[in-house]
Amino acid sequence: MQPAHDIALLLARFQFAFTVGVHIIFPAFSIGLAAYLAVLEGCWLKTGRSVFLDLYRYWIKVFSIVFGMGVVSGLVMSYEFGTNWSVFSQKAGPITGVLLSYEVMTAFFLEAGFLGIMLFGMNKVGRKLHFAATCCVSVGTLISMTWILSSNSWMQTPRGYMIDPATGRFMPADWLAIIFNPSFPFRLVHMGLAAFLSVAFIVGATGAWHMLKARREGKTATAPVRTMFSMAMWMAAIVAPLQIMAGDAHGLNTLKYQPAKIAAMEGDWDSTARAPELLFGIPNMKTEHTDYAVKVPLLGSLILTHSLEGKVPGLKDFPRDQRPPSQVIFFSFRIMVALGVLMMLVGFWSLWLRRTRTLFTNAVFHRVAVCMAPAGFLALLCGWVTTEVGRQPWTVYGLLRTSQSVSPIMLPSMAVTMTAFVVVYVIVFGSGIGILVRQLGHAPQEGEQETSSANASDILAERMHPEVIESTSGKGA
Numbered sequence: 001m002q003p004a005h006d007i008a009l010l011l012a013r014f015q016f017a018f019t020v021g022v023h024i025i026f027p028a029f030s031i032g033l034a035a036y037l038a039v040l041e042g043c044w045l046k047t048g049r050s051v052f053l054d055l056y057r058y059w060i061k062v063f064s065i066v067f068g069m070g071v072v073s074g075l076v077m078s079y080e081f082g083t084n085w086s087v088f089s090q091k092a093g094p095i096t097g098v099l100l101s102y103e104v105m106t107a108f109f110l111e112a113g114f115l116g117i118m119l120f121g122m123n124k125v126g127r128k129l130h131f132a133a134t135c136c137v138s139v140g141t142l143i144s145m146t147w148i149l150s151s152n153s154w155m156q157t158p159r160g161y162m163i164d165p166a167t168g169r170f171m172p173a174d175w176l177a178i179i180f181n182p183s184f185p186f187r188l189v190h191m192g193l194a195a196f197l198s199v200a201f202i203v204g205a206t207g208a209w210h211m212l213k214a215r216r217e218g219k220t221a222t223a224p225v226r227t228m229f230s231m232a233m234w235m236a237a238i239v240a241p242l243q244i245m246a247g248d249a250h251g252l253n254t255l256k257y258q259p260a261k262i263a264a265m266e267g268d269w270d271s272t273a274r275a276p277e278l279l280f281g282i283p284n285m286k287t288e289h290t291d292y293a294v295k296v297p298l299l300g301s302l303i304l305t306h307s308l309e310g311k312v313p314g315l316k317d318f319p320r321d322q323r324p325p326s327q328v329i330f331f332s333f334r335i336m337v338a339l340g341v342l343m344m345l346v347g348f349w350s351l352w353l354r355r356t357r358t359l360f361t362n363a364v365f366h367r368v369a370v371c372m373a374p375a376g377f378l379a380l381l382c383g384w385v386t387t388e389v390g391r392q393p394w395t396v397y398g399l400l401r402t403s404q405s406v407s408p409i410m411l412p413s414m415a416v417t418m419t420a421f422v423v424v425y426v427i428v429f430g431s432g433i434g435i436l437v438r439q440l441g442h443a444p445q446e447g448e449q450e451t452s453s454a455n456a457s458d459i460l461a462e463r464m465h466p467e468v469i470e471s472t473s474g475k476g477a
């Protein structure tokens with residue numbers, strides 16, 4: 001019976017990881033793109049240059065698709081808390097449930113209230129009011145990120161709670177300590193920069209693709225294409241180094257409050273000073289050794305403690321049943337760091353090309369920029385894997401185990417729902433991403449059409465089969 005329960009638990013964890021992995025891409029896209037839209041509209045109002053308005057109208061169509069998929073994918077997780085993780089919800093709900101409710105009452109209402117004006121009100125309200133609506137939607141996405149990260153960060157570094165002796169529930173004792181828990185500021189900055197950087201590389205890749213396409217056709221890229229590519233590369237050059245600095249600060253915070261996670265990330269088994277940095281290896285949880293290790297002397301202590309003499313924790317410092325699975329987060333962390341460094345190098349390369357006045361003519365760089373399109377989102381996903389898997393075996397770090405948080409679910413039902421989730425997600429979100437790619441395949445034009453309810457109907461009609469359109473028209477007649 002126990003093996004069946006363990007498999008059901010594993011499937012429940014995988015199902016939640018799968019749904020979160022799909023969902024997190026869209027809110028991050030929305031956060032970065034909403035801010036970009038606010039900048040574009042602000043630049044248009046400030047300068048009067050139509051190129052910024054053209055880009056705004058182009059990217060707001062993308063935003064509407066991404067925002068819709070984000071809302072749909074997020075609703076599923078709310079139900080999973082009740083169906084698969086009811087024990088966690090019952091015990092931690094007085095804290096995490098309240099924080100997520102604040103997200104709905106503040107951020108979601110703010111976004112929903114102004115989204116219609118943002119999408120369809122350009123010619124129906126004044127310019128300043130429309131800009132205010134765009135800013136409100138952008139601020140709403142940031143507020144949403146703040147509450148969600150506060151809730152998740154409390155699970156990583158719980159503070160401000162007391163445990164009800166009768167029920168074992170976590171009860172709030174100090175809301176300021178709960179919201180501003182030790183890891184929250186670092187994770188908020190790290191996630192915000194990740195969203196901006198991810199969108200910068202999507203925008204940059206879109207501009208690079210259309211410049212390459214124009215070159216193949218013997219044409220010159222339009223002004224909107226060149227402008228959005230230039231803006232994206234500025235963002236990459238500025239934000240990528242900031243992200244690495246934020247990641248370093250986050251690492252120091254994690255070393256202080258979650259040393260087991262750091263030991264697993266680094267593949268270190270023995271606590272030691274003057275520790276080397278493992279560039280590569282395969283952690284072996286059974287033999288308590290990292291096989292095939294490639295080390296750089298002293299670098300581990302320097303990176304983790306900012307001192308050559310600093311002491312780095314090892315996994316042997318912790319009981320076997322409290323160690324996170326090092327194999328997973330060892331590689332996810334290194335992929336994230338490698339992508340971050342690569343994005344920074346691309347940003348610096350763009351500065352050099354800008355100085356030599358070849359930013360819009362260097363075809364090699366444009367091909368690299370196209371290949372880097374998913375880099376930000378891949379790094380973000382690897383970061384979340386590192387964070388969440390590194391928290392194991394706990395849902396509330398050090399207090400509530402994952403095995404104690406799951407609902408009393410049966411293996412057959414868990415297997416069926418997991419299969420259904422994968423199939424439905426592939427169909428629904430695969431179609432959505434296909435529509436998104438098709439929209440990005442059209443270059444922004446000078447005099448880009450405004451988004452309107454009529455345009456939205458036309459776009460939907462284009463996606464429908466001709467027979468469906470014909471039958472619908474017949475019924476309307």
